[in-house]
Amino acid sequence: MAEKKTNRRDFLFTATYAVGAVGVGATVWPMIDQMNPDASVKALASTEVDVSSVSPGKTITVLWRGKPVFIRRRTNEEIAEAKAVKMEDLKHPEKDEDRAKNPEWLVMLGVCTHLGCVPLDQKGDYNGWFCPCHGSHYDTSGRIRKGPAPTNMEIPKYEFVDANTIKIG
Amino acid sequence: MSDHEYTPKSKVGKWFNDRLPLLTLANHLTEYPTPKNLNYWWTFGGILTFCLITQIVTGLVLAMHYIAHADMAFDSVEHIMRDVNYGWLIRYIHANGASMFFLAVYIHIFRSLFYGSYKAPREIIWIIGIIIYLLMMAAAFMGYVLPWGQMSFWGATVITNLFSAIPLIGEGIVTWLWGGYSVDNPTLTRFFTLHYLIPFLILGLVVLHIWALHVPGNNNPVGIDIKKPSKDTVPFHPYIVIKDGFALLMFMIVFAFFVFYTPNILGHADNYIEANPLVTPAHIVPEWYLLPFYAILRSVPDKLLGVVAMLSAILILAALPWLDTSKIRSAVFRPLYRQFYWILVADVLILGYVGAMPAEGLYLLIARIATAYYFLHFLVILPVLGFKEKTLPIPLSITEPILGGSPNLAAAKKKES
Numbered sequence: 001m002a003e004k005k006t007n008r009r010d011f012l013f014t015a016t017y018a019v020g021a022v023g024v025g026a027t028v029w030p031m032i033d034q035m036n037p038d039a040s041v042k043a044l045a046s047t048e049v050d051v052s053s054v055s056p057g058k059t060i061t062v063l064w065r066g067k068p069v070f071i072r073r074r075t076n077e078e079i080a081e082a083k084a085v086k087m088e089d090l091k092h093p094e095k096d097e098d099r100a101k102n103p104e105w106l107v108m109l110g111v112c113t114h115l116g117c118v119p120l121d122q123k124g125d126y127n128g129w130f131c132p133c134h135g136s137h138y139d140t141s142g143r144i145r146k147g148p149a150p151t152n153m154e155i156p157k158y159e160f161v162d163a164n165t166i167k168i169g
Numbered sequence: 170m171s172d173h174e175y176t177p178k179s180k181v182g183k184w185f186n187d188r189l190p191l192l193t194l195a196n197h198l199t200e201y202p203t204p205k206n207l208n209y210w211w212t213f214g215g216i217l218t219f220c221l222i223t224q225i226v227t228g229l230v231l232a233m234h235y236i237a238h239a240d241m242a243f244d245s246v247e248h249i250m251r252d253v254n255y256g257w258l259i260r261y262i263h264a265n266g267a268s269m270f271f272l273a274v275y276i277h278i279f280r281s282l283f284y285g286s287y288k289a290p291r292e293i294i295w296i297i298g299i300i301i302y303l304l305m306m307a308a309a310f311m312g313y314v315l316p317w318g319q320m321s322f323w324g325a326t327v328i329t330n331l332f333s334a335i336p337l338i339g340e341g342i343v344t345w346l347w348g349g350y351s352v353d354n355p356t357l358t359r360f361f362t363l364h365y366l367i368p369f370l371i372l373g374l375v376v377l378h379i380w381a382l383h384v385p386g387n388n389n390p391v392g393i394d395i396k397k398p399s400k401d402t403v404p405f406h407p408y409i410v411i412k413d414g415f416a417l418l419m420f421m422i423v424f425a426f427f428v429f430y431t432p433n434i435l436g437h438a439d440n441y442i443e444a445n446p447l448v449t450p451a452h453i454v455p456e457w458y459l460l461p462f463y464a465i466l467r468s469v470p471d472k473l474l475g476v477v478a479m480l481s482a483i484l485i486l487a488a489l490p491w492l493d494t495s496k497i498r499s500a501v502f503r504p505l506y507r508q509f510y511w512i513l514v515a516d517v518l519i520l521g522y523v524g525a526m527p528a529e530g531l532y533l534l535i536a537r538i539a540t541a542y543y544f545l546h547f548l549v550i551l552p553v554l555g556f557k558e559k560t561l562p563i564p565l566s567i568t569e570p571i572l573g574g575s576p577n578l579a580a581a582k583k584k585e586s
Contacts, residue, residue, distance in 0.1 A: 037347075038348065
């Protein structure tokens with residue numbers, strides 16, 4: 001009899017704790033999730049850029065989702081240099097063809113993958129980009145070659161809407 | 170405690186105290202027995218309390234004029250500087266007050282390291298102190314973001330990106346911290362909220378810090394346990410109050426020098442340029458008080474390991490009561506530890522210096538050696554030293570060394586006459 005009573009009490013405790021845990025979780029989650037990007041931030045997801053005025057050897061920087069995007073019209077030497085690199089020399093092996101579908105245009109996030117600074121154009125040991133914050137060197141394909149950054153600069157989703165317009169995002 | 174039997178003299182006081190024993194607390198704080206040999210390194214607890222109150226009061230006033238919005242924050246700070254009555258003074262006190270706060274906390278921490286104040290039975294005081302120190306760094310970092318200048322923006326970008334080093338969930342955490350895909354208005358508003366909150370958390374922890382201190386009582390330069398109250402103690406008021414007050418005055422002279430003569434020397438000129446997400450300043454450095462840890466971060470060539478090393482450098486302090494195996498508290502009686510202590514001080518200063526320099530060539534080499542030594546000190550030297558070191562004999566009481574080698578007061582008096 002006494003044992004049966006204890007079991008019933010145990011069940012009630014366990015059920016109360018379980019419901020309580022679900023309740024706390026359901027209350028806490030909105031408090032955490034409110035900090036994630038809101039609807040108005042997400043709405044700014046894509047941007048169209050006119051690149052007709054960019055001549056070979058020039059880079060334009062546009063703002064997309066609050067981050068700079070480098071659009072570089074590469075010279076033939078730069079393309080040749082990027083293609084000539086051996087995969088085993090790369091910290092984060094990616095072929096140049098995979099990074100620039102149209103080899104003349106390199107479109108990438110201008111954000112150093114180390115701690116998020118904006119690298120400087122046409123600087124560093126590999127004729128590409130150099131991050132002044134902690135000394136990462138990138139090549140003409142935006143691939144990490146030297147320094148603390150772990151990966152190549154990111155290629156965002158983009159497409160050529162027509163010959164002169166790139167849609168990012 | 171010795172003062173639990175306190176009864177107020179007046180009838181009203183007794184009536185009140187029976188219902189809420191605030192007067193008992195006040196009596197405890199004034200009568201609190203304090204070692205009579207405390208030197209000026211012990212005055213920084215009071216100075217830090219002053220710093221915290223100063224930051225809270227000036228911060229409240231600044232919040233009445235500041236606008237936490239990415240489009241208006243920079244201008245509102247200039248508005249405070251140019252238009253608000255005495256706004257320049259209040260902002261300069263707040264900005265330099267952060268530096269003064271860290272100056273005092275570093276002296277306070279190194280005082281504990283020298284005199285072994287973190288050792289049993291004071292581990293909890295020490296750990297609460299480390300938590301306060303971490304919160305101070307968080308508050309200082311977020312406060313530096315609020316003026317929304319170039320250093321604010323890029324400092325925020327670099328520091329929040331530290332979390333992206335966490336495998337798998339790192340990027341998600343960074344987006345969550347930002348409330349977007351880069352540091353932007355949602356980041357600014359939440360940083361303002363947290364910057365406002367943290368000082369009050371620190372205030373609560375300071376109460377716990379002092380409460381935990383009042384259980385065993387103060388450590389002292391000799392580092393021995395003392396009976397309290399006894400011939401080795403003096404009441405907190407007026408003895409320590411006056412000494413703390415005098416030290417605070419000296420400290421305020423230094424504080425006022427910065428505020429009135431070189432209010433911007435500890436800041437960066439780049440922060441008077443409004444935040445621009447397209448251009449990173451050529452040379453990003455954190456505020457001086459974070460430089461040693463920044464040097465450790467940069468000295469490791471791997472992103473994740475660099476972040477791990479930097480965090481470990483701070484958190485290792487929390488384990489100090491168990492890493493230091495020596496039973497003797499004060500470095501006065503530890504001839505070898507005393508030398509390693511000063512090498513550590515030099516090591517941290519060197520890390521601070523190279524943290525402000527570009528991470529290349531000789532600077533990088535020095536940073537790596539200094540980083541390695543920092544961890545060597547805590548993980549190897551301290552644990553081994555406790556077993557190997559031949560310590561000097563410690564006195565039986567605070568009075569003994571002063572009265573010529575005898576704990577017996579009568580014998581000492583005889584010698585004098």
